[in-house]
Amino acid sequence: MEQVQLIRGQGDDKVKKQISSALLAATLVVSGGLHTPSAEAAKPIQITVNGVPLVTDQAPVMSGSRTMVPLRGVFEALDAKVLWKQSNKTVTAVKGTTTVVLPVGSTRATINDKLTAMDVPAKVIKGRVMVPLRFVTEAMGSKVGWNKATQTVSITTSKAATIPPVTTTPSTGAVSPVSYVNASVIGQQGNGSDLQVAFPGSASASAVSQYRILVVKSSNMNTFNLASAQNVPAANYQVVPKGSSNYTITLLPQSRDTDGALIQKNVSYRVYVLAVGNPGYTSTLTMAQTVINLGSTVSASATPGEVKASDVADNGDGRDLSVSFNKVSDESKVSSYRIFVVPSNNASSFSTSEAGKVNSDNYTSVTKDGSNHTVRLKSSxxxxxxxxxxxxxxxxxxxxxxxxxGDTLGLSAASNSLTLGKAVDAPSITKVTDVGNNGDARDLQVSFDKIANESRISGYRVFVVRSTNSGDFDLEKASALNSSRYMDVSKTGSDREVTLSSSLKDNNGDNIKNDVSYRVFVMSRGTGSYSNSLSSASSTITLTSNSKTVGSTNGVSVSDVSDYGDGRDLQVSFNKSGDENLVSQYRVLVVKSGDSSNFTQTKAQKVSSSNYTSVSKNGSNRVIVLSSGARDVDGDLVKNGVAYRVFVLSVGSGDASDTYSLSSASSTITLGGSTAAAVVNGLAISNSGANSNPSDVTVSFTPANDTGISEYRIIVVRNDQSSGFNLSTANSVSSANYTRIAKTASKVTQALPAGTKDYNGNAIDKNVSYRVFVLTVADGSVRSVNALSGASNDFVIANKTVAAPTNVTATADNNAGAIRVNFNRPSDSSAIGSYAVMLVPAASADSFTLADANRVNSSRYQTVTGSTYSEWAFSTSNVDVNGASIRPGVAYKAFVLSVANGRDATVNALSVASREAQMNIQ
Structure with missing residues (x-):
């Protein structure tokens, strides 16, 4: 017996069907099939479900004048549970209270035990059971239509949803992107049902209309962006309605990638989530960090992370290559790791299946040791x-x-590409800006970070490439251009910000001009035996003919020059704008480092005058020390122990009035001195598991000192967010989201409150790994800088499960016309609220699971409490778990479900099945 059940996602109006379960057999009108004119029979027949094409592994065929379809494809699309019994070649489909039974080869079917005639029997064609389409869909409560012109059968379910369009209303702000996307392979079907996607809701959920899951071939990811995502047809993504703080979605067998191809094995994918803005808001896109390949089970907990490749020597062989990576979060099933070095031109097609084919001589094995790894390869x-x-x-x-x-548990994302030996590092472009109105290259300013080791280069070279040519612009093409098509930039030991020269041409030899879309590349020019390297492309920029725009400053640097514990410790220097005739003033903006990556010119313009420092122009580069009352852009006083980056905003005047230009960020600086508190020692976690809530967790640590300390704060952080949790973040955690411990010189042993939240204010989720940090809070007098401990060991709050009943027996009493059931309670039944005694037809009992038992309606089992225990009899007036009457001549097995009381435990437990029991037919 084979049981097939559709794996369902949440909220996908393409394929998720909530079909009416009520079916009145007495009024069912059955036509037996779909009539199609014979003249059209040779044309391909298409099927759509709520407007979305349904693709099955066996194409529809004609039998007489009826359309026959594979039962599995249609039943699964209609969210029905399917049973196939080989012994009598019978298909049974169950949806809610509706049960349809189709014997193969027969024209007689039953719907809820009512016999129904069909004019075309179900039959086996090419190894697939084919059924008449109209009978099946209408029996399941759906409507069927036929379009002769397009040869299309349309199925409409009772609650088909509508996909709202992407808003084209001019934006007044961007919604926050989802902070991460986890994609994992959970099955072996070779289609979309193998793929599960998890992500949190947007921080600006009120501005979001919906989310869209987009599956992109890895070979297309370099050109896939927000504009591409918004243009994907509705049939090629999965809609997730907003309404939760966290989402876990399993795709469907007929899910497609953004090209419209069915998701399938042996194809490498990247998964994106588009947060779609309400009218007046701009949508945003987030990409999963892991490459997904169907065909072998992969999960985030079994995937190595942060793979990096470094050139550490000049031997000309594997000894030059050092590889670092993070261990998987759960090493319980891991024996070792394998390092694969793939020629970069083959990297986009390297998948889990490809890794499994590699000979052991061609990878490096690494034994697990409980730590992250850095491995230097060998000459061989x-x-x-x-x-x-x-x-x-x-x-x-x-x-x-x-x-x-030796089975592969998880394949990492690709590392950076690296050429061994003599290639220098490539620079990283941080910004391209339209800074003038000359109608040539002088309007284009480029900012880029220098490479780490400038001793190996003679300088840099800037290329301006038309966007239409940028996809295949590479080092070879860059090296072949003549000097009129690039601009050389000297190395200075600092990151660079340069305005291009008027004579510079683009890659085609044309003048750089307005209203043409460009992307910029920067080359590191190797010296001596070192070869050149080319950066990735910049963002797209199109120069315009607007009025003159104020130019930005460059060379912003910061220093800690004193020990006041306020703004007087922070010195800022920067180079003036190239044309100060267009400058009215500069504004020095201090931004917390954690917010700097999202700090834009638009945000800079909105900062209150009390939260920046104004600097007048004087024709020279500037060096200033901030005041004691200087504040960061959030309005907080500048102080020790907080990581900052500094920006300078140029404010226009004259022809450039009402224009602004923002510099690149300075390096990160954390003011300090001798006033910092000390971190705690011996931080450890124990977990009793008694209550299945945070009160099970006990935190212990030893204070480093008790001088100048105000208090300690215990802060809970999700394990996957702990690597980025720092002092600045800890200092900003709301008082509702940490546990306060009064200062003490004694060892602290503290159980967390049952209602403890993580540092973001989210409830502690079950079965999720967390770590704890302790913040030492200075008193502001003796000590003025807080101190943050390292992370504790992991802990997980698990759901508590009750025990299952034992010795379940089922006995047929033919004299009484009943099946009697007995069982033994578990020895510990304190967390059990009741028992549910149920009968399952023996034909389907082997596949009956706890999940199935939890879904059984209360009218289909007998409830037993502690005070009513004796023996339970099922007569012909009772029903089985499918809602069918108990009948003589049918074999049943009994199950008993222990139902958790919801207070002491939350997870039910199912007994093993009894032996078969069957009443005789009288």
Whole structure:
């Protein structure tokens, strides 16, 4: 017996069907099939469900004048549970209170035990059970239509949803993107039902209309952006209605990627989530960090992370390559790791299945040791094609976790690409800006970060490339351009911000001009034996003919020059704008480091005058020390112990009035001195597991000192967010989201309150890994700077499960016309509220699970409490778990479900099945 059940996602109006379960058999009108004129029979027949094409592994066929379809594809699309019994070749479909039974080869079917005639029997064609379409869909409460012109059968369910369009209303702000996307493979079907996607809701949920899950082939990810996402047809993404703080969605067998192809095995994908803004808000896009390949089970907990490749020597072989990666979060099933060095031109197609084919001579094994790893390869190391590593070849590194049997548990995302030996690092472009109105390259300003080791380069070279050519612009093409098509930039030991020269041409040799879309590349020019490297492309920029725009400053740097514990400790220097005739003043803006990556010119313009420092122009570069009352852009006083980055905003005047230009950020600075408190020692976590809530967790630590301390704060952080949790973040945690401990010189042992939240204010989720930090809070007198401990060991709050009943027996009493059931209670039944005694037809009992039992309606089992225990009899007036009457001649097995009381435990438990019991037919 084979049981097939559709794996359901949440909220997808393409395929998720909430079908009416009520079916009045007495009034059912059955036509037996869909009549199609014979002249059209040779044309391909298409099926749509609520307007979305339904793709099945066997195409629809004609039998006489009726359309026959594979039962599995249609039943699953209609959210029905399907049972196939090989012994009598019978299909049973169950949806709610509706049960349809179709014997293969027969024209007689039953709907809720009522016999119904069909003019075309169900039959096996090419190994698939084919059924008449109209009978099946109408029996399940749906409507069927036929479009002769397009040869399309349309199925409409009772609650088909509508996908709201992407808003095109001019935006007044961008919604916050979802902070992460976790995509994992959870099945082996080779289609979308294998793929599960988890993500949190947007921080600006009120501005979000919906979320969209987009599955993109990895080969297309470099050109996939927000504009691409908004243009994907509705049939090629999955809609998730907003309404939760966290989402876990399993896709459907007929889910498609953004190209319209069915999601399938042996294709490498990247998953994105689009947060769609309400009218007046701009949508935002977030990408999953892990490459997904269907065909082998992969989960985030079994995927190595942060894979990085570094060139550490000049031997010309594998000894030059150092690989670092983070261990998987759960190493319980991991035996070792494997490092694969893949030629970069093959990296986009490298998948879990490809990793499994690599010969053991062509990867490096690493034994797990409970820590993250940094591994220097050997002179004999080979790439995945079997060639010894050498200079001049671009490589990309992947890491897999494997179990003791050598099975791959998870494949990492790709590392950075790296050419061993003599290639220098590539610079990173941070910004491109339209800074003038000359109608040539002087309007274009480029900011980029220098490479780490400038001793290996002679300088940099800037290229302006038309966007239409940027997709295939590479180092070879850049090196072939003549000097009129690039601009050389000297190295200075600092990050650079340069305005291009008027004579510079684009990559095609044309003048750089307004109203043309460009992207910028920067080359590091190797010196001596070192070869050049090319950056990634910048964002797209189109120069315009607006009025003159004020130019930005550059070379912003910061220093800690005193020990007052306020703004007087912070010195800021910057180079003046290139044309100060257009400048009215500069504004020095101090931004918390954690917010700096999202600090934009628009935000800078909105900062209150009390939260920046004004600097007048004087024709020279400037060096200033802030005042004791200086505040950051959030309005908080500048102080020790907080990480900052500084920006300078140029404010226009004259022809450039009402225009602004924002500099690049300075390096990060944290003011300090001798006033910092000390971190606690011996931070540890124990978890009793008694209550299935945070009160199970006990935190212990030893204070480092008790001088100058105000209090301690215990802060809970999700494990996957702990690596980025720092002092600045800890200082800003709301008082509702930490546990306060009064200052003490004694060791602290503190159980968390049952209602403890994490640092973001979210409830502690069950079965999620967390860590604890302790913030030492200075008293502001003896000490003025707080101190943050390292992370504790992990803890997980698990759901508490009750015990299952034992010794379940079922006995047929033919004299009484009943089946009698007995069972033994668990020895510990204190957390059990009641028992549910149920009968399951023996034909389907082997596949009956706890999940199935939890879904059974209360009218289909007998409830037992502690005070009513004796023996339970099921007569012909009772029903089985499917709602069908108990009948003589049908074999049943009994199950008993222990129902948790919801207070002491929350997870039910199901007994094993009894032996079969069957009343005789009288």
């Amino acid at each position: 190391t080979r790439d995945t094609s079997g060639k010894v590593l050498t200079e001049g070849v671009s490589y990309t590194v992947f890491v897999t976790a494997v179990n003791s049997g």
